[in-house]
Amino acid sequence: MKLPIxxxxxxxxxxxxxxxxxxxxxxxxxxxxxxxQVTGSQFTSTSALIGNDLATFPDFPAxxxxxxxxxxxxxxxxxxxxxxxxxxxxxxxxxxVAMNPAALKVNLGDLRPxxxxxxxxxxxxxxxxxxAGYERSPLxxxxxxxxxxxxxxxxxxxxxxxxxxxxxxxxxxxxxNFFALGMAYWLFSRPIEPxxxxxxxxxxxxxxxxxxxxxxxxxxxxxxxxxxxxxxxxEVMPAKLAPGVYRNVTGSTALALGLVAASRxxxxxxxxxxxxxxPASDLLHELAQLKSFGVTTFQAEDEIAAICAAIGxxxxxxxxxxxxxxxxxxxxxxxxxxxxxxxxxxxxxxxxRGGPSTGLPTKTEQADLLxxxxxxxxxxxxxxxAAASPADCFDLAIEACRLAVRYMTPVILLSDGxxxxxxxxxxxxxxxxxxxxxxxxxxxxxxxxxFLRDPETLARPWALPGTAGLEHRIGGLEKQDGSGNVSYDxxxxxxxxxxxxxxxxxxxxxxxxxxxxxEPAGELLVLGWGxxxxxxxxxxNLARRQGLPVSRAHLRHLNxxxxxxxxxxxxxxxxxxxxxxxxxxxxxxQGRFLKPVISFPKVQGKxxxxxxxxxxxxxxxxxxx
Amino acid sequence: xxxxxxxxxxxxxxxxxxxxCPGCGDYAILSAVQAVFPELGVxxxxxxxxxxxxxxxxxxxxxxTFGFHTxxxxxxxxxxxxxxxxxxxxxxxxxxxxDALSIGxxxxxxxxxxxxxxxxxxxxxxxxxLTKGQYSPTSEAGKRTKSSPxxxxxxxxxxxxxxxxxxxxxxxxxxxxxxAHLKETLRxxxxxxxxxxxxxxxxxxxxxxxxxxxxxxxxVRDDALVHLETxxxxxxxxxxxxxxxxxxxxxxxxxxxxxxxxDDCLVWDDRxxxxxxxxxxxxxxxxxxxxxxxxxxxxxxxTFETGMVGQIERETEKRGVxxxxxxxxxxxxxxxxxxxxxx
Ligand code: SF4
Numbered sequence: 001m002k003l004p005i006x007x008x009x010x011x012x013x014x015x016x017x018x019x020x021x022x023x024x025x026x027x028x029x030x031x032x033x034x035x036x037q038v039t040g041s042q043f044t045s046t047s048a049l050i051g052n053d054l055a056t057f058p059d060f061p062a063x064x065x066x067x068x069x070x071x072x073x074x075x076x077x078x079x080x081x082x083x084x085x086x087x088x089x090x091x092x093x094x095x096x097v098a099m100n101p102a103a104l105k106v107n108l109g110d111l112r113p114x115x116x117x118x119x120x121x122x123x124x125x126x127x128x129x130x131x132a133g134y135e136r137s138p139l140x141x142x143x144x145x146x147x148x149x150x151x152x153x154x155x156x157x158x159x160x161x162x163x164x165x166x167x168x169x170x171x172x173x174x175x176x177n178f179f180a181l182g183m184a185y186w187l188f189s190r191p192i193e194p195x196x197x198x199x200x201x202x203x204x205x206x207x208x209x210x211x212x213x214x215x216x217x218x219x220x221x222x223x224x225x226x227x228x229x230x231x232x233x234x235e236v237m238p239a240k241l242a243p244g245v246y247r248n249v250t251g252s253t254a255l256a257l258g259l260v261a262a263s264r265x266x267x268x269x270x271x272x273x274x275x276x277x278x279p280a281s282d283l284l285h286e287l288a289q290l291k292s293f294g295v296t297t298f299q300a301e302d303e304i305a306a307i308c309a310a311i312g313x314x315x316x317x318x319x320x321x322x323x324x325x326x327x328x329x330x331x332x333x334x335x336x337x338x339x340x341x342x343x344x345x346x347x348x349x350x351x352x353r354g355g356p357s358t359g360l361p362t363k364t365e366q367a368d369l370l371x372x373x374x375x376x377x378x379x380x381x382x383x384x385x386a387a388a389s390p391a392d393c394f395d396l397a398i399e400a401c402r403l404a405v406r407y408m409t410p411v412i413l414l415s416d417g418x419x420x421x422x423x424x425x426x427x428x429x430x431x432x433x434x435x436x437x438x439x440x441x442x443x444x445x446x447x448x449x450x451f452l453r454d455p456e457t458l459a460r461p462w463a464l465p466g467t468a469g470l471e472h473r474i475g476g477l478e479k480q481d482g483s484g485n486v487s488y489d490x491x492x493x494x495x496x497x498x499x500x501x502x503x504x505x506x507x508x509x510x511x512x513x514x515x516x517x518x519e520p521a522g523e524l525l526v527l528g529w530g531x532x533x534x535x536x537x538x539x540x541n542l543a544r545r546q547g548l549p550v551s552r553a554h555l556r557h558l559n560x561x562x563x564x565x566x567x568x569x570x571x572x573x574x575x576x577x578x579x580x581x582x583x584x585x586x587x588x589x590q591g592r593f594l595k596p597v598i599s600f601p602k603v604q605g606k607x608x609x610x611x612x613x614x615x616x617x618x619x620x621x622x623x624x625x
Numbered sequence: 626x627x628x629x630x631x632x633x634x635x636x637x638x639x640x641x642x643x644x645x646c647p648g649c650g651d652y653a654i655l656s657a658v659q660a661v662f663p664e665l666g667v668x669x670x671x672x673x674x675x676x677x678x679x680x681x682x683x684x685x686x687x688x689x690t691f692g693f694h695t696x697x698x699x700x701x702x703x704x705x706x707x708x709x710x711x712x713x714x715x716x717x718x719x720x721x722x723x724d725a726l727s728i729g730x731x732x733x734x735x736x737x738x739x740x741x742x743x744x745x746x747x748x749x750x751x752x753x754x755l756t757k758g759q760y761s762p763t764s765e766a767g768k769r770t771k772s773s774p775x776x777x778x779x780x781x782x783x784x785x786x787x788x789x790x791x792x793x794x795x796x797x798x799x800x801x802x803x804x805a806h807l808k809e810t811l812r813x814x815x816x817x818x819x820x821x822x823x824x825x826x827x828x829x830x831x832x833x834x835x836x837x838x839x840x841x842x843x844x845v846r847d848d849a850l851v852h853l854e855t856x857x858x859x860x861x862x863x864x865x866x867x868x869x870x871x872x873x874x875x876x877x878x879x880x881x882x883x884x885x886x887x888d889d890c891l892v893w894d895d896r897x898x899x900x901x902x903x904x905x906x907x908x909x910x911x912x913x914x915x916x917x918x919x920x921x922x923x924x925x926x927x928t929f930e931t932g933m934v935g936q937i938e939r940e941t942e943k944r945g946v947x948x949x950x951x952x953x954x955x956x957x958x959x960x961x962x963x964x965x966x967x968x
Contacts (some may be wrong), residue, residue, distance in 0.1 A: 269710070291940035
């Protein structure tokens with residue numbers, strides 16, 4: 001993977017070796033208060049600007065401020081940069097920056113052998129070692145011999161650099177993450193200017209803070225440049241991405257932008273009802289900023305009110321959205337069924353997290369699939385979509401809104417913590433290429449009845465209060481098809497149950513058929529859904545390079561499935577289904593298509609590693625030879 | 626059909642067969658609402674009646690307006706979303722004591738504190754009717770029902786106190802059988818900007834018959850009720866021979882036979898900015914006091930929907946109508962050119 005290169009050095013004061021890497025994974029780890037998320041984000045933004053492909057994985061504790069220096073308080077940000085098209089934030093870090101003993105303890109197991117390990121020695125004092133559960137300092141007992149260890153007194157050096165800054169000791173201490181960032185910039189040959197611009201903007205009102213952080217960063221850079229500790233600098237060249245304008249985007253931001261785009265394309269004002277919940281709150285924060293786009297954000301008194309208000313807004317003609325995570329979706333079940341029953345458009349975003357119950361609020365999981373499909377009383381069909389990557393959240397947000405208004409139905413859009421917080425470069429769409437779906441409300445009283453149906457989609461008319469002559473009542477009671485009058489007629493009930501199911505099933509007619517990447521038939525298909533797309537793609541690509549006969553497909557529509565899914569499954573001898581639950585998609589496929597599939601579950605609150613999927617592919621195919 | 630023609634009570638009646646038990650107090654409330662709506666000068670299509678679950682919540686089906694029969698307890702939440710999305714609509718909620726104060730208690734208090742511009746008519750029959758007779762959050766302590774065969778050990782809510790405590794800007798009480806008073810109260814609620822909370826004592830003749838007979842029977846009515854009328858002293862009793870006065874921090878019944886007169890009584894004012902007196906009056910009732918009916922509180926406060934819409938308007942004025950192209954193209958951008966170079 002390494003190509004030694006000789007390059008003339010720009011801006012460095014001494015001759016160092018240069019090494020070009022095609023792909024590197026760096027993890028910044030420290031206490032929650034150490035600013036690791038900012039450090040990682042800055043490294044990411046700068047790498048994006050120099051054209052690397054990248055993927056990130058922020059990993060932070062559920063507690064806002066767990067006791068300093070303890071294992072639960074460790075916060076980390078992993079970023080992978082590459083000169084080619086990558087799909088995951090990487091398995092094992094090549095570089096680990098550990099700001100304290102706890103961060104070392106929690107993260108060391110992941111660092112690859114002979115990886116670069118930078119530790120902040122200032123924190124390796126007895127009290128902190130004890131908090132992290134070390135009996136002796138790992139810096140002294142030889143336990144780190146397998147790594148390229150660099151011991152740097154980050155806090156001391158930062159203090160020295162900021163001696164005359166006039167800031168108090170605490171403020172100075174808080175700059176040490178930028179010292180570490182400066183080191184990382186030197187080591188990986190990145191410019192510091194983008195971060196200087198970031199600091200100036202972020203601390204505009206407090207220039208002394210911006211200045212101190214900038215100085216700490218430069219001091220880190222200079223430290224590497226002057227001391228002989230590092231003999232090598234690394235380079236990762238720009239990736240060959242498709243031409244276009246790019247920005248780095250998290251799933252939360254992409255989702256918010258997608259909803260706003262859908263509002264524009266439908267011609268409806270966006271209404272979001274939400275109650276704060278990790279990891280879905282960011283979507284509320286993002287949309288709350290966008291009032292000038294006609295966006296109403298309603299922070300409700302609870303999850304139930306959030307969805308109910310959205311249903312009320314939908315009745316009034318808004319593009320209504322409610323966003324939450326698993327525990328919140330549980331609370332919304334009854335109201336969601338009301339939307340199914342009254343056939344009003346609504347998009348429910350579920351950013352899945354580890355569970356059950358409160359579970360692992362800041363960790364990722366994909367275990368709400370069956371819940372999204374079936375977690376309501378009685379026959380309650382609705383479309384379910386799942387985004388495959390952070391940028392895909394944009395497209396699927398639009399698709400969810402389009403289906404909701406076209407079919408007059410609630411739609412569940414699944415994302416997860418990994419997609420919401422993770423980021424990737426996003427090739428910005430051309431706006432006029434986005435789906436256009438202007439909504440027409442019913443206005444004519446001629447022959448109007450609230451549950452008359454469009455012959456093609458079976459959707460009922462959307463008739464808004466305020467429209468003369470269309471006065472009508474809707475509600476959760478079973479109704480006569482057509483008139484909408486309350487009806488307890490047994491035959492009508494079965495008719496309505498089947499009709500509601502048929503309406504959703506018909507969506508399959510306009511879902512793009514499932515595409516197979518690789519041979520269209522053969523020994524093994526790896527079939528995924530949601531955020532596992534990256535790991536699966538990476539693993540399948542590698543397996544193919546190793547000559548293994550493996551194809552790949554990814555489901556974005558979980559209900560209804562693409563119409564050709566059964567046929568695709570039938571073309572492969574075996575189907576491997578990796579998912580971050582105990583086999584929920586596998587269960588659905590087997591029930592629906594009577595096709596045995598190999599379930600490959602992982603439920604650790606962490607995304608799949610590419611190599612885990614690769615090894616599974618090898619094992620499955622190896623077993624057959 | 627539309628607002629330009631004069632509307633009558635008939636315009637608000639539906640062709641749906643009304644399914645309440647014969648003799649139920651809900652009929653009287655329906656009749657009063659159907660009589661008042663046409664007087665309000667609002668085109669019929671701009672009325673929306675939203676309800677939860679329970680006998681009272683069948684109300685929308687019988688009103689020829691837009692209507693939404695939602696789920697148990699959630700009418701205030703649905704109505705809040707509707708009113709914020711469509712401030713042009715007249716949104717009325719029909720709910721009951723179980724719907725509003727038990728399963729929907731949270732939504733009720735939050736709608737009240739936000740001052741959403743909706744009218745909440747809470748039919749209080751002090752029982753669960755639709756589920757066939759369990760004690761409700763307004764049932765008196767010790768109430769024997771199917772689910773409390775040895776008497777309920779719950780302390781009941783006083784609905785008006787809950788509303789005042791939650792910061793409601795309009796709080797009133799009326800009774801199903803007092804048609805004139807009920808209509809007057811509905812008119813006052815309709816005129817209020819912000820949330821209007823009206824508790825309506827309603828007889829459930831099947832499961833809790835005569836729950837309010839001690840207030841409504843001809844012989845006792847005048848002694849048992851005190852009409853709150855702003856600007857007038859709180860006088861009550863058959864011969865208007867008694868009144869309520871404020872003594873220190875307590876209310877007290879005074880008899881004119883003891884040398885007191887109307888001038889000694891508390892002069893009612895529903896616009897007091899301090900809710901303390903309204904709260905004390907809300908607590909009045911058997912055995913020491915007459916039960917108050919009328920408007921307890923009516924104060925002006927900005928409404929939720931005005932605030933929400935105002936923010937959108939102000940932001941739009943400040944920044945101009947949002948530009949999607951600019952929004953998507955914000956943050957740090959880079960361009961990958963056809964030849965693979967980056968800028
Ligand atoms: S049960 Fe009671 S409240 Fe319900 S309709 Fe019958 S009388 Fe009215």
